[in-house]
Amino acid sequence: MDLMLPAPQDPHPAPQVAVVVIGYDDASHVADAVRSALRQGPAVGEVIAVDDCSTDGSAELLERLAEHDARLRVVRRSENSGGCGTPRNTGIDAVTLPYVMFLDSDDVLPTGAVDALLRAAVAADAQVASGLCVRRELPSGREQPWQPTLYAAPAVLARPADRPRLVDDTLCVNKLYRTSFLREHNIRFPEGRFLYEDFVFTARVLAAAPRVALVPDRVYTWNVRRSADRLSLSLDRDGIDNWHARTRACAQAHEILLSAGQKVLARAARVKFLDHELRMYLRELHLRSPEYRRAWWEHTRAFLGHYEAADWEPNPAAPGRLIGRVVMACPEPAELPRLRELAARPARLLPPYARAFDGTPIWSAALPQVSLAPLLTRPASGLPVAVDAELLVRMRTSRLRLRLHELYGRVAEAGPLAVTVEWRFRPTGRTARRVTIPFVPTGADLWTAETPVDLTALGAGVWDLWLTLHFKDGTSREATAHARRDSPQLRRRALPDPHHLLLLAHPYATHSGALALRVATGPLGAARVAKGRLQRILR
Structure with a gap:
């Protein structure tokens, strides 16, 4: 039997991909973005940095970087566009390679991102290849995948209508596009100050019915800096x-x-x-x-x-x-x-x-x-069930009390059996403690459960309460608990602690009304809490 040896790898593959990096007055981050694109390897033949008329030295910084890598080209706009669409269009016009992708100045491309997308696009002869984007909250570092179910497994779609949920991923940055496809269909971003320009661009891409390759690889890191002096256009939702x-x-x-x-x-x-x-x-x-x-x-x-x-x-x-x-x-x-x-x-x-x-x-x-x-x-697993929660902070043993409400007979029909209680550390999602406790019927329309909470074992930080409801019919439902605003327990309490001398515990309701817990330990932790509260009062 003849054995087919794999074709030798070209040690100097032809560059295929251009990365368009856009930025405005972002000198503190744009170099990291550009370097992350250049580090993608030989597949990236050009990085086109479009500076939207910055005033903070960003363009000069980019020019200095370009002196050390011929793949970097800096395009300086003479007038600020007011948005993200125009500089991206400028970048598209400057591309000379078969494929293009986009990168914002405050984000980065993970190692191997371009190779994963290019490999999928070429293998599937796809005009668009798309992968997983991860939102990273800074400074906490907490990460959350964006539309993860779309990227659970590799897939090739003959046309977008084969998977309508593609419309849920409106981002333009976690995708690789065939340059000729964009130009043939005149697919461009809205010009000027147009917020959510990627919604329109993505719709134009899908409307052209490209062949699409999906990969489960992480291909983009979206850095979200909510404490920044100037929020990104899409995050500034106050007005x-x-x-x-x-x-x-x-x-x-x-x-x-x-x-x-x-x-x-x-x-x-x-x-x-x-x-x-x-x-x-x-x-x-x-x-x-x-x-x-x-x-x-x-x-x-x-x-x-x-x-x-x-x-x-x-x-x-x-x-x-x-x-x-x-x-x-x-x-x-x-x-x-x-x-x-x-x-x-x-x-x-x-x-x-x-x-x-x-x-x-x-x-x-x-x-x-x-x-x-x-x-x-x-289905019971999809019911919007309501669970009330109270955290009773006590000197010795704090206790969590839960109340599950009936919902038009559907909860009783499923048969509440037990609830798994988890405290998740918000910055990382790590579970510190997990316990499963039985539900006890309390009247015709209510089921209750109660468990002790060791605040010292949790430690300092912000903790979110997550529940998994288990039913006798074999189904389960993940849920969060409603923080009852009429509860006197939603207040900060100081407790003596054998390990830290002092512990501050503050059960509170999140923006969505769920119960969460903020813990500060030791005199220094208490001082930071007091300082933060004073600063909020003086604002």
């Missing part, structure tokens, strides 16, 4: 103009897909808005002024008014659909605390659980037109 910009980008993306005959993707884009944008902004709505809330509510109702009946149909019990229907049913902001809980991830639908005269589940007596009947057929 109502940001919401206007976001809905405008979503509307344009939908229109692009619809006009191209991509009806499946266009509908998926509208579903994505309900499940992602609507829930994200509603979780923060209670933090805004009454004027903002009224403007947000009015604009959202107008936006959702363009939805067709079929846009509401897929999975009608999904939290985003229910939230949208409540917003459309109320001319003024209403039900915000309950909506915030439903917008949480995982969703929580708090009582009361109203019914119409015929027994049909409804949102409330005031909104009988918002039916909750789809909950009657939703």
Whole structure:
């Protein structure tokens, strides 16, 4: 039998990929971004750094870097564009290689990212290759994968409509594009100050029906610096103009897909808005002024008014659909605390659980037109169950008390059996303690569970409470617990501690209403807490 030897590897492969790095007044980070692109290896033949008329010396820094690597080319714009689209278009025009990808000045490419994407694109003869992006919160270093289910396994799609959830990944930076594909279809970013320009660009890419290769490799690290003096355009959500910009980008993306005959993707884009944008902004709505809330509510109702009946149909019990229907049913902001809980991830639908005269589940007596009947057929593992939690901080042994609520008979039908309690360290997601305890029926519509909590063993930091509910029918449901705002336990307490002399424990409600715990240990930890509180008061 003849043995086929593998073809020898070319020690000097031809460069295939251009990386376009854009930046404005980001001298403290842009060098790291550029170096991460240059370190990708010989596949990267050019790194095009487009400086959007910086005033902090960024362009000069890039020029000095270019003196040490001929692959780096610096393009200096003479006028600031006000956004990210124009400098990326400038970069596309300057590319001379078969493939291109994009990198922002405050992010980095992980080692091997370009090779993974290029290998997939070439093997599949794909115009687009896409991989996993990871959001890294700084300075904590906490990492969270972006749309991980899309990248759970390698895949090749003959066209995007074969996997409509591609519309959920609106990022342009975790993808490799065939340069000729972008040019042939005149796919470009919106010019000037256009927030969420990648929504529109990605829609134009999908509308052109490329062959797509997906890889599970980590190909992009998105650094999120919320404590920065100047937030990125997309993260600065305090003003109502940001919401206007976001809905405008979503509307344009939908229109692009619809006009191209991509009806499946266009509908998926509208579903994505309900499940992602609507829930994200509603979780923060209670933090805004009454004027903002009224403007947000009015604009959202107008936006959702363009939805067709079929846009509401897929999975009608999904939290985003229910939230949208409540917003459309109320001319003024209403039900915000309950909506915030439903917008949480995982969703929580708090009582009361109203019914119409015929027994049909409804949102409330005031909104009988918002039916909750789809909950009657939703799997128990997907129900927006509500669990209340109280952490009783005590001198000796603190205790966590949980109360699981009935939901139109579905919880009793599944049969609550036990709950696994986890305290996860927020910066890393590490679980410090996991314990499974039984549920005890308490009346017809309530199940309770209680467990001790060793605050000293947890240690200093911020801890999130996560639950896994186990049912007798064999199903389970991951959940977070609602922090009861009427509880006197949501306050800071100082306790003597044998290991640290002093321990400060502060159970509190997160923006989405979930119970979390902040712990400070020792005199120095207590002093830092006091200093931070004083600074917030003086602001």
